[in-house]
Amino acid sequence: MPEPNRPVLANRSMLGWLALIAIVIGAGAAAFAYTAGWFSPQRLTPTRLVEALTPAAGPSLGHRRNHAKGICFTGEFEANGAGAELSKAQVFASGRYPVLGRFNLATPDANAPDAKVRVHGLGIRIATPDGQEWRSAMIDPPVFAVSTPQGFYELQLASKSKDANAMKTFIAAHPEFAPFGAWAKTAPWTDSYAEDRFNSLNSFVFVNKAGAAHVVRWSLLPAAQPVAISPDDLARRGPDYLEQEIAQRVAGAPQHWTMVVTIANPGDPTADPTRAWPQDRRTVEVGTLVVQKIEAERDGPCRDINFDPTVLPSGIRTSDDPFPAARSAAYMKSYDLRTAEAKDYPRTIAGAKP
Amino acid sequence: MTGVRKRFTPLQRLLHWLIAVCILAMLFIGVGMVSTVTPKFLSLVTIHKSLGIAILVLALIRLAVRLRYGAPALPADLPEPMKLAAILSHYALYALMIGMPLIGWAMLSAAAYPVVVFGGVHLPAILPQSASLHSWLWDAHFYLAFAFFALVLMHVAAALYHALIRRDGVFEAMASVSIHDEVVPAE
Numbered sequence: 001m002p003e004p005n006r007p008v009l010a011n012r013s014m015l016g017w018l019a020l021i022a023i024v025i026g027a028g029a030a031a032f033a034y035t036a037g038w039f040s041p042q043r044l045t046p047t048r049l050v051e052a053l054t055p056a057a058g059p060s061l062g063h064r065r066n067h068a069k070g071i072c073f074t075g076e077f078e079a080n081g082a083g084a085e086l087s088k089a090q091v092f093a094s095g096r097y098p099v100l101g102r103f104n105l106a107t108p109d110a111n112a113p114d115a116k117v118r119v120h121g122l123g124i125r126i127a128t129p130d131g132q133e134w135r136s137a138m139i140d141p142p143v144f145a146v147s148t149p150q151g152f153y154e155l156q157l158a159s160k161s162k163d164a165n166a167m168k169t170f171i172a173a174h175p176e177f178a179p180f181g182a183w184a185k186t187a188p189w190t191d192s193y194a195e196d197r198f199n200s201l202n203s204f205v206f207v208n209k210a211g212a213a214h215v216v217r218w219s220l221l222p223a224a225q226p227v228a229i230s231p232d233d234l235a236r237r238g239p240d241y242l243e244q245e246i247a248q249r250v251a252g253a254p255q256h257w258t259m260v261v262t263i264a265n266p267g268d269p270t271a272d273p274t275r276a277w278p279q280d281r282r283t284v285e286v287g288t289l290v291v292q293k294i295e296a297e298r299d300g301p302c303r304d305i306n307f308d309p310t311v312l313p314s315g316i317r318t319s320d321d322p323f324p325a326a327r328s329a330a331y332m333k334s335y336d337l338r339t340a341e342a343k344d345y346p347r348t349i350a351g352a353k354p
Numbered sequence: 355m356t357g358v359r360k361r362f363t364p365l366q367r368l369l370h371w372l373i374a375v376c377i378l379a380m381l382f383i384g385v386g387m388v389s390t391v392t393p394k395f396l397s398l399v400t401i402h403k404s405l406g407i408a409i410l411v412l413a414l415i416r417l418a419v420r421l422r423y424g425a426p427a428l429p430a431d432l433p434e435p436m437k438l439a440a441i442l443s444h445y446a447l448y449a450l451m452i453g454m455p456l457i458g459w460a461m462l463s464a465a466a467y468p469v470v471v472f473g474g475v476h477l478p479a480i481l482p483q484s485a486s487l488h489s490w491l492w493d494a495h496f497y498l499a500f501a502f503f504a505l506v507l508m509h510v511a512a513a514l515y516h517a518l519i520r521r522d523g524v525f526e527a528m529a530s531v532s533i534h535d536e537v538v539p540a541e
Contacts, residue, residue, distance in 0.1 A: 017518040024514060025507050032503055035382050037389035045389045131476050133468050149391050304485050305466060310396055314474055318396060326391035328399075335465060336492050339485040 020055035028310035038328050044153055047327070052156035060110035062222050062345025065334035066123050067137075069112055070104030071243045072300030073331055075254065075292040079124045083261060085215055087206035087237065089315030092286055098136040100125045102302040103193040103246055106139060113239035115231045118184050119241075122198040122220065123307030124289070132187075132313035135306075137327070138198035138220065145180040149326035151279075162275050177275040188228035193246045194255045195226040196293075199252040201273040201284030202309065202327075203264065204320040215264040217277070220257035257289040267295040271320040359426045366423060369416040370528055376409050380502050381537065403458070404471040410455035417448060429522045437491045440512070443505060450502045454495065456480075461491035 050065045060068045074209075076096045082090030105112060123137040136175055140181045146152045158170035169307060171177050190196055198220040199308035202245055207213045247287065251254060263282045269275040297303050310328040318324045362370065380402065389396035429438055462469050463479035464487040470476055481487055511541035 014519055017514075021511050021514045021518065025511050028507055028510065032382065032385060035389075036385035043389060044391050046391055090357045131468075135466055184435070212526075304483060304488075309468070311468060318393070320394055323395045325393040327392045329388075336489070337464070339492070340489040342485045 014190070030317070036183065043095050044324040045094075046329040049149065049153055049330045050333045050337070052153050055108050056160060059108065059337075062337060062338050062341040062343075063105075063110040065330075066108050066111040067106050067123075068108050068299055070102045070121075070302070071116070072248065072297050072302035073101045073103065073291045073293060074098075074252065074301065075099045075101065075290045077124075077259070077288040077289055078286055080285065082207070082284050083206075086208055086261060086263070087315040088205075088209045088284075089134065090130045090132065091134050091313060092315075097126050097128050099291075100127075100301055100305060101289075101291070102297070102305075103242070105242070106269065111239075113235060113287055114190075114237075114242045116299035117238075118189075120190075120192070120193060120196050120198075122196070123302070123305075125305060125307065125311075129311065130313075133311055134313050134316065135308055136200060136218075137307040137309050137312035138200050139209050140190075140196045140198055141180055141201075142199060143179045143183070143276050143321070144201045145177055146160065146174060147176045147272045147274045149322055151176070152326075168176040176272070179274060179276070188226070189231055189234060190231040191227050191241075191245070192224065192249060192338065193242055194224040194249055195222050198257070199282075200309075202321045202323045203270040203273070204321075204324070205313055205317045205319045206261070207317065215268070215270045216261050217264075218259060218261045218286075220259055223256035225259070241295075245250060250291055252295045252349040255291045257291075259286050259289060260284070262284050267308050273321060273323060298345070304339065305330050308332065356388060359424075360523060360526075361425050361532070363428060364533045365418070366425075367528055367530070369412060369419065373412050373416060377394050377451065377502075377506065377526045378404055380405050380409060381499060381506070384499055392507065403462075403474075405476070406455040406458050407471045409451060410459075412500065413448070413451035413455075420448075426527045429524065430483070430519075432520075432522070443509060443512075446505055447509065450498060450505065454498060454502065457498070459467065461495055462487060464488035464491060479528050486496055 004262040031131065033039060038044055053066045059065060064070075064143045077091065077097075077098050077099050079092050079094055081092070082096030083089075084094075086092070101122060101124040104121045105121065106121055107117045120140045121137060122139075124135070126134045128134075146155050154170060154174070155177070158166040161167075163169075171181065200218045203215050203217050205213050206216050238244070246255075261284045262277060263284070264270050264277055265281060268281070295301065306332050308328050310316070311325045361367070383398050383402050383405070387395055387402060398509075427450075428440060459469060459477065460481045463481040464484045466483040468476065469479070481491075487538075513525050513528075516522055517529070
């Protein structure tokens with residue numbers, strides 16, 4: 001094989017070229033590290049958000065990092081067809097679609113007593129025959145506590161701070177917290193998940209067949225009449241009363257919620273879940289959630305489902321509300337952590353002692 | 355054999371540079387998306403999934419083309435350890451190009467996430483739902499991404515070493531824009 005005529009490099013110019021290669025590689029590595037956030041310790045990452053939710057005693061291993069205490073259900077969503085005007089998603093076409101869901105308490109502690117947790121939640125996954133899914137995670141306050149993910153992060157730090165004035169300082173810095181704060185203080189507690197109204201709080205965009213887009217929020221309105229209970233009375237019924245109660249109630253009869261979609265007017269605060277929309281906004285009842293069967297989370301079908309609110313069918317998309325993206329990022333982090341800890345939350349082994 | 359190519363075929367060069375751009379974008383999008391909670395997160399994840407499937411398809415085509423047309427021989431005077439490093443690193447690059455998208459797809463499947471790419475194409479799950487598989491695949495996807503980036507950096511360093519210091523034609527075999535397939539007579 002002919003030897004190519006290769007110029008012989010002087011040692012000095014070779015060192016120069018080696019230095020150039022080192023610079024190229026170093027710059028590549030630095031750009032990568034910068035993108036990964038290694039030079040930006042202030043950046044709010046999913047990891048930091050999830051760490052802020054972790055109680056001082058450590059996380060409930062194998063459980064969701066927030067809304068850690070919960071119970072699975074299955075049922076149906078009965079669409080009445082009225083939502084098809086707003087969204088082309090099959091879930092709004094008249095029909096019945098299977099639902100997998102989870103009632104939960106907004107706490108990072110899987111063993112928290114019911115009476116210690118102010119906010120109740122509900123996650124659902126509705127599957128349609130076209131292979132699409134709609135996942136949503138709702139809570140029972142009428143407005144959210146903070147208007148940005150950064151605010152949520154600061155709220156977590158304040159609420160677990162040892163500084164007695166931390167919450168005062170937080171509330172002073174976050175006037176948008178007031179409506180939620182007032183609800184938490186004054187709204188009656190309920191004695192059953194079946195009596196809770198669950199709200200999306202975040203806004204999303206519905207797109208219909210003609211391509212028309214509407215910004216909406218939705219709620220699940222309970223068919224059961226709410227019965228108020230004081231936290232003290234709830235505590236006396238036992239730490240896990242809500243789970244026992246809903247299991248018993250659903251075993252007796254399926255429980256129903258009406259899904260109501262509220263449509264924003266132009267100029268409504270679609271990006272800020274601390275701000276309710278005016279009462280006169282148009283609403284459409286799109287169907288009924290029917291909860292038919294309760295199953296304990298440990299072996300239940302909702303256990304390994306991430307109720308990521310950005311898993312949406314075609315016909316629903318995210319809006320300018322910054323929360324669904326942040327929730328998706330944090331829920332995924334939580335999911336990655338808890339699936340790696342499955343051994344700390346073992347399923348019931350058949351034949352083993354309970 | 356009647357002749358030995360000095361360069362990769364134009365199709366191979368095209369695929370190489372196309373995939374190179376995709377992989378670099380993919381690695382940066384990957385580390386970027388897992389470190390943000392801003393609305394960018396959703397767009398980055400969406401691109402990451404679609405681009406991953408695109409890389410998988412391109413890499414499989416590239417593998418077929420490589421098996422069909424082979425590669426120019428390395429310079430005869432290249433020291434043996436460098437030859438070995440070149441051969442092994444290329445096996446690793448091919449394994450990662452094809453393996454990483456598959457691991458990502460399998461990971462999403464094991465987590466029961468719908469896998470939607472290119473704005474509405476639903477891909478089937480390639481694994482049953484499983485927390486332990488998800489956890490294992492997530493670790494693999496995460497750590498192999500860093501290994502992949504390290505390998506890409508080594509690949510660039512080696513390419514520049516061939517181009518600037520050894521000046522032995524290895525870089526030009528892939529970097530040339532000429533579409534004339536130069537064939538030199540063998541022996």
